[in-house]
Amino acid sequence: MMRVLDYEIPDKLYYSKEHEWVSLEGREAIVGITDYAQKQLHEIVYAEVQKEGSEVKQFQTMGTVESVKSVSDVFSPVTGKITKVNKELSDSPELLNQDPYGKGWLARISLTDFKKDMEKLLTADQYADHIKTTET
Amino acid sequence: MSKVQRVTHLYQFHKQNAKIVEFAGFQMPIWYKGIIPEHMAVRTHVGIFDITHMGRVFITGARSEVFLNHVITNDVSVLTPLSAQYSVMCNENGGIKDDFVTSRLEQEKFLMVYNAANREKDYQWLVQNAKTFNVKVEDVSDNIAMFAVQGPNAQPALQKIADADLSKIERFKCGWTKLAGVDGFVSRTGYTGEDGFEVFVWNTPLSQPENAVKVWNAILKAGEEFGIEPCGLGARDTLRLEAGMCLYGNDIDETITPLEAGLGFVVKLKKDSFIGKDALTKQKTEGIRKKRIGLRMLEKGPNPRPKQEVWKDSQKIGYVTSGTFSPLLECGIAMAYVGIEHATEGETVMVKVREDKLLKAEIVKFPLYDPTKYGYARQK
Numbered sequence: 001m002m003r004v005l006d007y008e009i010p011d012k013l014y015y016s017k018e019h020e021w022v023s024l025e026g027r028e029a030i031v032g033i034t035d036y037a038q039k040q041l042h043e044i045v046y047a048e049v050q051k052e053g054s055e056v057k058q059f060q061t062m063g064t065v066e067s068v069k070s071v072s073d074v075f076s077p078v079t080g081k082i083t084k085v086n087k088e089l090s091d092s093p094e095l096l097n098q099d100p101y102g103k104g105w106l107a108r109i110s111l112t113d114f115k116k117d118m119e120k121l122l123t124a125d126q127y128a129d130h131i132k133t134t135e136t
Numbered sequence: 137m138s139k140v141q142r143v144t145h146l147y148q149f150h151k152q153n154a155k156i157v158e159f160a161g162f163q164m165p166i167w168y169k170g171i172i173p174e175h176m177a178v179r180t181h182v183g184i185f186d187i188t189h190m191g192r193v194f195i196t197g198a199r200s201e202v203f204l205n206h207v208i209t210n211d212v213s214v215l216t217p218l219s220a221q222y223s224v225m226c227n228e229n230g231g232i233k234d235d236f237v238t239s240r241l242e243q244e245k246f247l248m249v250y251n252a253a254n255r256e257k258d259y260q261w262l263v264q265n266a267k268t269f270n271v272k273v274e275d276v277s278d279n280i281a282m283f284a285v286q287g288p289n290a291q292p293a294l295q296k297i298a299d300a301d302l303s304k305i306e307r308f309k310c311g312w313t314k315l316a317g318v319d320g321f322v323s324r325t326g327y328t329g330e331d332g333f334e335v336f337v338w339n340t341p342l343s344q345p346e347n348a349v350k351v352w353n354a355i356l357k358a359g360e361e362f363g364i365e366p367c368g369l370g371a372r373d374t375l376r377l378e379a380g381m382c383l384y385g386n387d388i389d390e391t392i393t394p395l396e397a398g399l400g401f402v403v404k405l406k407k408d409s410f411i412g413k414d415a416l417t418k419q420k421t422e423g424i425r426k427k428r429i430g431l432r433m434l435e436k437g438p439n440p441r442p443k444q445e446v447w448k449d450s451q452k453i454g455y456v457t458s459g460t461f462s463p464l465l466e467c468g469i470a471m472a473y474v475g476i477e478h479a480t481e482g483e484t485v486m487v488k489v490r491e492d493k494l495l496k497a498e499i500v501k502f503p504l505y506d507p508t509k510y511g512y513a514r515q516k
Contacts, residue, residue, distance in 0.1 A: 046461070068374060069171065071439075
């Protein structure tokens with residue numbers, strides 16, 4: 001686990017520049033929003049991901065998260081089909097703030113071509129650099 | 137127009153403790169701990185807001201009462217010295233130029249406090265209309281710091297540093313008092329629905345912020361035992377929305393009349409004449425066609441947001457002007473304008489929260505919280 005500025009960045013995940021993370025599990029990926037993203041949004045009061053069975057494309061909208069004051073799109077970091085969404089978020093959207101890499105996961109996606117997705121994703125080190133540039 | 141980012145006397149405090157946003161040209165705190173805990177602190181204990189960004193003018197002269205009654209819709213002749221009153225001023229069409237609070241400081245001296253976003257516009261409008269009245273309109277915004285201390289514990293917290301007996305100052309009354317040894321002025325007014333005070337620190341230009349900082353810190357310290365939290369503009373917005381108070385630029389503007397906005401109580405059509413009177417008299421006679429209402433979402437889902445459409449029976453009947461998640465009610469709430477024939481409390485309507493999603497909402501009266509449990513009129 002890396003810590004950059006005030007933000008946690010687990011080593012083994014892949015990241016998008018839009019602050020989503022990907023955890024690879026065989027042919028599926030678990031995706032969510034990063035610690036940086038949840039800290040920027042703060043106090044998440046609503047989260048919604050497209051229905052199970054939906055096809056999602058890399059970097060296209062897969063859902064929205066709302067804080068008290070704002071609404072933000074969540075972009076899928078990978079291409080594939082949503083096999084499972086985290087239903088706990090509907091009653092407890094604050095899990096996204098409390099545990100963004102754990103209980104606050106958004107969806108499981110069965111991957112179409114992760115090798116291709118990976119070309120446009122960042123490693124933890126690269127993401128850390130990305131955060132540093134964004135913050136300064 | 138060049139955009140100069142302005143700050144208040146408390147900028148260092150805000151920068152160290154809050155997330156900062158730009159609002160009406162000012163660098164202001166949006167939250168310190170978070171909108172939800174700050175909101176709840178005000179509803180259950182007490183919170184303090186820096187509202188120095190607001191506009192303030194003195195209006196002085198023998199004819200200041202006559203002038204004000206010409207330019208605003210409410211009647212200031214009923215104000216005794218050290219009383220305050222909510223009002224709007226309108227253009228000739230009856231559209232709202234701004235909403236504000238006027239306090240009568242002396243028989244021939246008034247203080248108007250209006251929206252930060254309208255500082256230039258309001259000042260110009262007042263000066264322009266004052267020409268034939270021989271009154272002095274003086275913008276004192278930059279010389280005064282202003283804080284709101286709001287919540288059920290506002291009085292005991294503030295009393296600890298005030299030499300005047302604050303229990304003697306009733307709602308919409310004002311008084312002079314030293315605060316932590318500094319000359320101050322307080323009015324029992326606010327923008328949260330709660331009991332509380334708006335605190336003015338005179339003669340403290342930005343170049344000499346010491347007195348403003350001293351009073352702010354003293355209130356925070358005095359309020360510690362009462363659960364005080366510094367609060368940002370985020371909680372200020374959610375609190376006023378629950379209370380049913382309008383935000384200029386969202387819920388009211390120059391295309392909306394006070395009658396449509398449900399602010400008929402500040403329009404005194406019996407006054408001789410005032411700007412917008414003819415248009416408002418005509419509208420009152422003919423009847424309004426749309427009206428501001430409160431909404432409480434009945435279904436879980438995205439929260440209502442400004443500009444979303446309101447539907448009923450497959451027809452568009454209006455639009456949302458303010459919408460948020462309510463920290464107290466823990467559901468979406470909104471203000472909207474709907475056709476007068478639909479503006480009935482208890483009716484169910486739909487809010488188009490997304491292109492493909494309509495959610496049920498109930499038309500409810502303001503305030504949106506239970507006034508026996510929260511707000512200035514709560515049962516103790």
